Structures are given as structure tokens and as C-alpha cells.
Amino acid sequence: MISQRPVFVTEPHLPPLQEFIPYLEKIWASKRLTNGGPFHEQLENELAAYLGVRHLSLFANGTLALVTALQALRIGGEVITTPYTFAATAHSLLWNNIKPVFVDIDPDTCNLDPERIEEAITPATTAILPVHCYGLPCDVDRIQQIADVYGLKVIYDAAHAFGVKKDGASILNHGDLAVLSFHATKVLNTFEGGAIVCPDAKIKQRIDYLKNFGFANEVTVVAPGINGKMNEVCAAMGLLQLKHIDRALEIRTAIHRRYQEAFKDIPTLRMQQVPANLEWNHAYCPLFVHPDHPVGRDELYALLKSHQIHARRYFYPLVSSFPMYRGLASAAAEHLPNAHALAERVICLPIYPTLQTEDQERLIGIILQTAR
Numbered sequence: 001m002i003s004q005r006p007v008f009v010t011e012p013h014l015p016p017l018q019e020f021i022p023y024l025e026k027i028w029a030s031k032r033l034t035n036g037g038p039f040h041e042q043l044e045n046e047l048a049a050y051l052g053v054r055h056l057s058l059f060a061n062g063t064l065a066l067v068t069a070l071q072a073l074r075i076g077g078e079v080i081t082t083p084y085t086f087a088a089t090a091h092s093l094l095w096n097n098i099k100p101v102f103v104d105i106d107p108d109t110c111n112l113d114p115e116r117i118e119e120a121i122t123p124a125t126t127a128i129l130p131v132h133c134y135g136l137p138c139d140v141d142r143i144q145q146i147a148d149v150y151g152l153k154v155i156y157d158a159a160h161a162f163g164v165k166k167d168g169a170s171i172l173n174h175g176d177l178a179v180l181s182f183h184a185t186k187v188l189n190t191f192e193g194g195a196i197v198c199p200d201a202k203i204k205q206r207i208d209y210l211k212n213f214g215f216a217n218e219v220t221v222v223a224p225g226i227n228g229k230m231n232e233v234c235a236a237m238g239l240l241q242l243k244h245i246d247r248a249l250e251i252r253t254a255i256h257r258r259y260q261e262a263f264k265d266i267p268t269l270r271m272q273q274v275p276a277n278l279e280w281n282h283a284y285c286p287l288f289v290h291p292d293h294p295v296g297r298d299e300l301y302a303l304l305k306s307h308q309i310h311a312r313r314y315f316y317p318l319v320s321s322f323p324m325y326r327g328l329a330s331a332a333a334e335h336l337p338n339a340h341a342l343a344e345r346v347i348c349l350p351i352y353p354t355l356q357t358e359d360q361e362r363l364i365g366i367i368l369q370t371a372r
């Protein structure tokens with residue numbers, strides 16, 4: 001009998017519970033729950049070493065990290081960003097009273113198209129906030145060139161880009177700052193969590209103050225900071241996850257390869273090309289359904305749902321279509337043709353380490369049926 005258990009776009013990776021208990025016992029014994037405890041410090045060090053970055057500052061979630069990264073660099077005015085992302089990217093700008101300026105994406109990478117950035121720069125532009133969408137890197141060299149010419153800061157929303165390397169080097173070292181998410185749905189999760197990757201100790205210091213109400217010491221408050229701290233339970237979870245991450249990444253790769261193999265001969269179903277010099281994390285598995293495919297994207301989404309397979313249309317609708325953004329001149333559909341086309345075609349297929357092969361084969365079979 002064919003299984004009909006529900007399958008979601010993702011499922012959090014959870015190491016065996018008994019491996020987590022010793023961490024909890026330590027927290028119970030020390031009564032150190034938050035405010036930069038020992039697990040917090042250990043995770044900052046271990047993550048920096050694992051990722052190949054100089055410094056990072058842990059956060060309660062990726063959104064607070066984004067908001068704080070903008071504060072840390074004193075960004076204001078206008079910031080160029082992508083509409084093809086999760087709401088948090090642009091929302092972090094509004095929370096800082098910054099005007100988002102949407103620029104179209106490259107249809108192959110789904111990332112900000114560098115060739116469209118310069119025309120969006122005005123005297124009010126202070127920074128670029130690109131997203132390494134699905135964990136596939138932006139054109140970091142071209143973006144840095146533009147930023148250097150115009151004197152702009154670059155903050156990468158690297159929420160999807162945990163562990164991604166190009167030519168053997170971490171993609172997280174690009175830009176002035178890069179922001180990670182460790183949300184339950186991410187490649188490495190701490191239940192909720194995030195981090196800012198910092199190039200030097202000085203900016204990390206400022207960020208550490210900002211995430212702790214601006215306290216520099218017991219009696220000195222240097223900025224109107226926020227409470228963005230990661231607690232000890234989440235930090236402990238991160239330490240345990242690090243022990244399992246390499247295996248989890250291997251399984252993701254194998255799952256992605258099975259999808260690629262299954263759809264490779266169907267011209268109306270496209271998956272992204274992964275450059276040979278890239279160590280990708282397979283954070284998501286977007287499939288692009290061409291308008292000539294016998295079954296439309298939304299029909300396919302509904303068909304999968306009827307089989308208890310809950311794929312997701314990341315990122316539809318575009319952020320630029322949300323009510324708080326659609327009045328902006330840069331949100332007009334005619335400026336964002338590639339982003340609109342991809343948002344209409346994309347469906348993200350389930351990919352996570354505990355995805356059962358039989359479930360993956362079942363959903364591949366349903367999709368293949370639509371091609372006949």
C-alpha cells in the first residue's frame with residue numbers, strides 16, 4: 001500500500017534527545033540561562049571555526065540580527081534590495097525607517113541582478129541588502145565593485161547560506177556584514193536563532209552592545225540597543241547540531257541529486273544549475289514550472305497537497321506586492337519582470353535529512369505524471 005503520510009517542505013533536524021540531556025543538566029546545574037553564558041560563548045567560537053569566518057555574534061533570531069546589522073552600520077535613507085525573498089529582509093529596513101528600493105533579480109540565480117543596481121542608486125542610497133537566495137551566492141565581486149564606486153555598505157541576508165563555500169572559501173566573509181538564521185526550518189537550527197558574521201572584533205563589540213540593550217558594562221549604556229540575545233538552551237542546541245551537520249548536509253545533497261536525476265529530461269521543469277566551484281548546502285529545492293508545462297504551477301501545488309505533500313511557493317507573492325511596499329515606485333511590476341516570472345513558476349520541494357526515499361519517490365512520481 002502506498003503511504004499517504006503528510007510530507008512538509010521541511011522538517012527540523014533534531015539530534016537524538018538523549019544527546020541533548022547532558023547539555024540541559026549543565027544549564028540546570030549552573031542556573032545560567034542567558035545573557036552571554038558559557039554555551040553562547042562556546043557556540044560563537046565553534047561556529048566561527050566551522051564556517052571559516054573571523055567573528056560572529058549570536059542572536060535570538062535572524063530578523064533581530066538583520067535589524068541590528070543595519071543599526072550597527074548606521075544605515076539610513078534608501079537601501080537597494082531584492083523583492084524575491086522572505087518578508088524579514090525588507091521588514092528589517094522598515095523597522096529602521098529605511099526606504100527599500102527593489103531591484104530585479106537574475107533569472108538563473110534568483111539573486112539581485114548586479115547589472116540593475118546602478119540605475120537604482122540615488123543620493124539617498126546608503127547600502128545594498130542582497131540575499132543569497134536558497135543558499136546560492138550572489139555575484140559578490142560585482143556587488144562589491146559597485147559598492148566601492150558609490151561608497152555604499154553591503155549587508156548580506158545570508159539566512160539560507162549556512163556553510164556555503166565558493167572556491168573553498170566561506171561566502172559569509174563577503175560584504176560588511178552577513179546575517180544568518182538558525183530558525184527551525186533552516187539547515188542548522190537552534191529552534192530559533194541567528195547570527196551576524198563580523199569582519200573584525202571592533203564591529204562585533206558594537207553589535208554585542210546593541211543586542212544587549214546597548215550595555216557596555218553594568219552602568220554604561222552606549223546605544224538604544226534591543227534585546228536580541230540567544231539563550232543558553234538554543235546555544236546548546238547549536239553545539240549539538242554542529243556534531244551532526246556534516247552528515248545532514250550529505251543527505252541533503254543525495255536528496256537533491258535524486259530530484260535532479262528525475263526531472264532532467266523534462267524541458268518544462270527546471271532546477272537551478274550549481275556551479276562546480278560551489279559547496280552548496282541544498283537549503284531549498286526550488287523547481288521552476290514553465291508556462292508550457294501541461295499542468296500549471298498552482299495546479300501542481302494543489303495536486304501535491306491533495307496527496308498530503310505540502311510543497312511551498314517560496315517566494316510567492318513577492319515582498320514588493322505586500323501592502324506596505326506596493327506603493328513604492330520600485331515595487332512596480334514593470335521594474336521587476338524576472339522576479340514576477342519566477343514567483344509565478346517556483347515551487348519548493350521537500351528537502352530535509354529525514355525525508356524518506358519512498359516519500360520522495362512518491363512525490364517525484366506525481367510530478368512526472370503531470371509531464372505526460
Ligand code: T4K
Pocket residue numbers: 008009010011012061062063064085086088089131157159160181182183184185193194310312314
Ligand atoms: N531572511 C530570509 C531570506 C529568510 O528566509 C528568513 C526566514 C529570514 C531572513 C528571517 O530569519 P528568522 O527571523 O526566521 O530567523 C519559514 C520560516 O519561519 C522563516 O524562518 C524562513 N525564513 C522562511 C523562508 O520560512 P514559513 O511561514 O514558511 O514557516 P512555516 O511555519 O510555515 O514552516 C514551514 C514548514 O516547516 C511547515 O509546513 C512544517 C515545517 N516546520 C516548521 C516549523 C516552524 C516544522 O516541521 N517544525 C517547525 O517548528 O516561514
